[in-house]
Amino acid sequence: MKHWGLAAALVAAPAAAQLGEGARPAYPAVPSLRERAVAVDASLKDRLETVVPAIMRERGVDMWIVVARENFEEPVIATMLDAESFAARRRTILVFFDPGKGRPVERLTVSRYGMGGLFAPAWDPARQPDQWKALAAIVAQRKPKRIAVNSSAASAYADGMTLSAWEEMNAALAPADRARVVRDDTLAIRWLESRSKRELADYPRIVGTAQAIIAEGFSNAAIRPGRTTSADLVWWYREKIAALKLETWFQPSVGIQRAGAKGMLEGDTVIQPGDMLWVDFGIVTERLATDTQHLAYVLKPGETEAPAGLRAGLAAANRLQAITMASFREGESGNAILARARTAAIAEGIVPSIYSHPIGFHGHAAGSAIGFWDNQAADPRGAGPVRARTTWSIELMAKAPVPEWGGQVAEFRQEEDAFFDGRRVTWLNGRQTGFYLVR
Template sequence: MKLGTIIVSQILALCMVCVAQLHPLEPAQYQRLPSLRESARIQNAWKDERVGRIPALLKKYNMDAWLMSQREHAEDTIWWSIKNATDFGAHRRTVTLFHTNTSSLAGKPNPLLWVDNTGAVWPELLNTLKTYHPKRIVLNVDRHIAFAGGLSVGEMAVLNIQLGDRWMGCTVNEPMVAVEFVASRVDGQLEYYRKMQEIVWAMLEEGFSHQVIEPGKTTTEDLEWWFRERMQTQNVTTWNQPRVSVIVESSFPGWQGTQDVIEEGDLLHIDFGITAMGLNTDTQHMAYVLRTNGTAPETDAPKSLKAGLRKANRMQDILLANMRAGLTGNQVLRMSLDQMKTEGIEGQIFSHPIGDWGHDAGAVIGFTNLPEYVPVLGELPILPNTYYSIELYAYHFVPERNETLRFRVEENAYWVAATGSWQFVRGRQERFHLVDQRKRQRTTFTVQGVS
């Protein structure tokens, strides 16, 4: 072997060993979120701060106004991000007009709001447009981006009739107004997002343990419903059903879980998130069920499994380093895949924004079915001041099983303006959750949802 090849091999091996240590040092504790009343007050303050940015956002994209019209049960996607915390649906017909606080609307309420079921809104809106005279009015009519395409066909027909060619001729499709508005966070949210992440970790540490899992009896479906029940006790909900799988070579993507009886020696995986205070999380962790019998009872996960997790952690480092604001999702994806190839890592990246929605507005970085290039959503820019779900897997051959497994991880990260970089909200998984049946035999307890 040539000297240069040896040096490169040693450097790559060192990269794998020197993965940043970001696993939390202390066990997670269940956090108490504010009361519903206090949460509503906090959420409304966040909403006001975000809405207050819209005039500057319109100017950034050379727009004069942003018009939305919706009815109860047919809300525009954006409505869910501009509503009060105590609103659970639009009322009658709700029309909102955001503006740039200039000309005849300087100092006026922003947005201007009409709630009506008689048609009185239209003469008032027309009069406002005549005095304000906007040249470019954003409508949410994009064909490709859901956050910018929430105007219903019915409301579009009504607008064509009521506003006529004069004002409909001024309407434009500028999806980045909606995308950037929904994606951008406010500073005060991070405090509570950290609490939510710690709740997630506390659930993972409890659920992936002898306290809940009895090998040979507990099923992956039992565990899924345990997580749902545990959310109830923590006064949080979810945006998708938890999915628990026993990881084998063929168990991907496992959208429905694997519905297996959990046994010693199993490698477990979960994909779930919680919802609270208008925010969402999305997390994937892995656990190992220790073999407690035989000639060599285990006290830790096998080294071959740990090596697979380290590869996934290295992929996280690579991706976060490449996620520079202004680059497109596809550019970040290409750079990361190229670096993985250089380091001899095989895997797939499918990361996405998170916040108001589990799959939030903004640039996606890969899809499970589009591993190298994503049309439209992958061509959006990485925005600062947002949250991302760093979702990916590394391939790793496990000789004891004679299988190449996917080591699947997902953690939420936030933008740090001071450094222009990303940090995990609560570290990341670098050690397997361990299920030790021997501890169960020494413990007396009752767990709701698992008999």
């Protein structure tokens, strides 16, 4: 995509921080709410000027119409609102028009309210009370050859055009223009999954904030062995997120694996020395989500590190991360990448479960999936292509017996956020390679 300036926009891979005991990450500076709003609007302006032209030309579309209603935002419009607009107002119609010959893509809003100066107002209700007829006039004036609307049977992210909006729009359009409308299932996904240069500059700090919160929770600042329960730690994480004026897109999970105990212990189970702790944790700030899973070990009296069997299990999960990342190929399906990674891992004696997914505006974001925890075979949700300039949660698990636990099989779950530039996958802010130790 030469017009996107892809080569110039590639961001150097961050240093591969090794997280764990002896490497507890410090908190990055957390911007104020006002600073975050400024950053959101600047990032959105950048995306509208770079991502939108790229994906429209990639799809051969010269007009893209996106429609939403108040409190029923479709996924694309929800990410195109300025930082001070929390929802669409009444009915919001956005129009993108590419006049061709390398000229800028025109951005219009056919609605009663402005859009933070990012879209030019294109409807005067005093002159034309009917919003759909105003849209039809815009279309007729510009004479687009191919008009895309978001419609998909496969992905909720691309299925934003409701039946009522479809019927009303088509009733207003002239017959010739109506014939040019195509139900597109790719533009929305491309908008949502594509990361801009500015987002890639901000994302490591955001991921680092999530990692720092996890590390503090996996310490004696939050855990008193013999007293603190799994549920206590879950709510410690929620309180910490709120104290930092951040958001989360899911309730954190904290689980305990213990010698002699079957499965994952949660809820009112009290954390004890000798336990392996697991957390699944995510935050959202500046509209970017994180998704992280880390492990901790609660030291027994006299211990200075986790048992060798646990450390070997974490090393196996780290190796599975490397295998999965090396299996990425631009343009291949998530299913193909899953199969390649599983074959390579099994050949090395690893017992793998891979369930990696895109991340960005949503935690489980738009794009092709690479496996599911409950399905390690090909899946329709993994049939789409994996594209460059996308961000990923490399989520997986290696199972391994722990000699110190009498050969009991433990699950070593890991999840870290990463960037795929089309050639290789790199961590956004490092990964965990050693247990956090709770004393």
